[in-house]
Amino acid sequence: MAVLSMVEAIRSTLEAELRTDDRVIVLGEDVGKSGGVFRATDGLQATFGAERVVDTPVSEAAIVGAAMGLAAAGMRPVAELQFLGFAYQAYHQIAGQLGRMRSRSNGRFGAEVTVRAPYGGGVRAPELHCDAFESALAHCPGLKVVAPATAADAKGLLTTAMRDDDPVVYLEPLRGYRLVRDEVPEGDHLVPFGQARTARPGEHVTVLAWSGLVQVVEEAADLAAADGISVEVLDLRTLVPLDIDGIAESVSRTGRAVVVQEAPLTAGFASEVVATIQEEVFLSLEAPVLRVSGFDTPIPMPQLEDEYIPDVRRILAAIRRTVEY
Amino acid sequence: MSTGQHRAPAGKNASPELRRVLDPAGSLVAEPPDVAEGDLVGMLRLMMLGRRIDQKAISLQRRGKLGTYAPLSGQEAASVGSVYAIDKGVDWVFPQYREQLAMLHMGLPLSTDLLQRMGHPAGSEIPVGVNLYPQQVALAAHLPHAVGMAWGLRLRRLAAVVVAYFGDGASSEGDFHESCNLAGVLKAPVVFVCQNNGWAISTPWRIQSAAESIAVRGAGYGMPGVRVDGNDVLAMYAATGEARLRALDGGGPTLLEAVTTRFGAHTTADDPSRYVVAEEVAAQRGLDPIERFRTYLRSIDRWDDEADALAVKWCDEEIERAVEEFDTTRPPDPAAFFDNVFVGEPKRLERQRAEFRAERAGR
DSSP, rough: EEEEEEHHHHHHHHHHHHOTTTTEEEEEOOOOOOOTTTTTTTHHHHHHHHTEEEEEEEEEEHHHHHHHHHHHHHHHOOOOOOOOOGGGGGHHHHTTTTGHHHHHHTTTSOOOEEEEEESSSSSSOOTOOOOHHHHHHHHTOEEEEOOOHHHHHHHHHHHHHHHHHHHHHEEEEEGGGTTOOEEEOOSSOOOTTTTTTTEESSSEEEEEEGGGGGHHHHHHHHHHHHHTTOOEEEOOOEEEEHHHHHHHHHHHHHOOOOEESSSOOOOOOOHHHHHHHHHHHGGGSSOOOOOOOOOOOOOOOOOGGHHHOOOOOHHHHHHHHHHOO | OSSSSOOOOOOOOOOOBOOOSTTTTBBSSOOOOOHHHHHHHHHHHHHHHHHHHHHHHHHHTTTTTOOOOOOOOOOOHHHHHHTTTTTTTEEEEEOOSSSSHHHHHOOOOOHHHHHHTOOGGGGGGTTTTOOOOOOOOOTTTHHHHHHHHHHHHHHTOOOOEEEEEEEETTSSSHHHHHHHHHHHHHTTEEEEEEEOEETTEEHHHHHHHHSSGGGGGGGTTTTTTEEEEOOOOHHHHHHHHHHHHHHHHHHHHHHHEEEOOOOOOOOOTOGGGGTTTTTHHHHHHHTOHHHHHHHHHHHSSSOOHHHHHHHHHHHHHHHHHHHHHHHHHHOOOGGGGGTTOOOOOHHHHHHHHHHHHHHHHHH
16 A cells, blocks of 8 residues: 555555546546646556647537537546636536436436546635535435545545446545645555545544535544543544435434534535534534534635634534533 | 637627528528429428427427426427538437437437426437437537537548537537637538527527627637528528538538527426516517428429318327337336446445345335
């Protein structure tokens, strides 16, 4: 096993799939010659040619829409949207078309498309780049929404996504691209959708998170341990499908839960997780399920983003409140 | 290295001339395209079928048997001339929703089209082997898909083109612009056929766009813009055929504007008397694409009263058979909407389906 960063794991997975499946085509803005603004496609065009790793016009709706057409023609496209904040310009294609094609055509046409996008903030990117609107994606019937937190899962979930017959939106944590490094299995490595990962086992409270906040939650768990609080950290990994059984099992054991997300509070995906917990394990709960979240404001300009995104201090405070309830 | 953005101006920003083979009276004004004899007759019969489908569908809608229906009368030639110019064995059609005749020609059963318009899930069934994409109700949203399909066909080394239909209203959507732009860059083998009937529900072309025409926009995407009399089935056939050959030769996409007329309402939910004056409607009737083509075929001895009577009989039988199938189609399984959402269905959705079925069984 090699230790890789998330972006290296993503790049090598794209390379492996391009090599093994000639239907795979990578398209997006600056993915070719430049290798992507985060280098997630570095060197791929040189290896596989400009027909399979394609620089497109700056045209998010056409990128996603053309990917659907490519899939209808029998290809396996992977479309890169440069930042999730730009995906609003493709949202009518994602929400209105991508997830519905199989249903609209009674199964005649699928949309075997993977849409990759850097997700969330924390890297001082300019405004309108760093949104976290995974709940608006999870709300689209027919779409799967994947949000890895480790390099190993970046590989395993991207491989699964690219071989999946359903359209998948694959969110890559901007803050973890280079910072998160871990051992990535060599060769074929698939992580099934719908299975949360126990990032660390614990007894007193379950903290649920996904993508770039999982490591922040782990830091908070370390600090809580110093106070004698044993925190179980559950990395959801995929929002659709959601590991309902895994969530229920963990929370029924600990009796307490905190859900952490980067997105604005209202109608965020954390609310979905809270609703699921109370439906599934109400009688096991010892305390109200808390959310630690961004605020109901636009994500602020870079100088203030650390104030907005949940940090160790806020997560720890919620853990204490839940345990002391 | 030059970015290519400082190109020499292409000259006056004027629309291309309206291309015609037949004048509105049905007389030849240009060399006719080479059309197989059976296809000449087939095109007229399909156009006649379209007019009669409209009458039947509107009557079914009035009796509450059909949902909202978008009539095609007046636009028969635009669909039929273009779709007859392609090879339905290899080429693809990506329709908006007023191209029933192109869809039927590609192989969609008429009963399926009626079921679609009554909101039955079976109406979404495009038979395997029919190179037809689902009709698109969100304007222009299928155009990027059409470009992707054309791109994919080329990647698979198939000599085939995609014909994508839309209307003048759709040409104001961002998806139209993005699709033309991408197709131009990729030189994708796609023919964009805009049925410009002058109306987007109640909005006339002059307030839809300040451009002189749709065809003139082709230059902005690096592709030829062709302006065709869309009520002249032979001109549509010729222009589409040329665009197809150019696409197959690697010459890239074409923006083909079919200038046509919507005889009736936008849909059965629309009342055009609120925005169209009666004289305009009467003037449009004078542009009837069916009369024009029939007059021409008579003049070259390819049509007579007997052919006409046979065609009417064929139309009636086709419609009768389709309506019978439509009438005898069983109501859908109430849980049918759970089907085909996912291949790998999330457990949560499986549960919802089971709960839905149980709740329904207990009613």
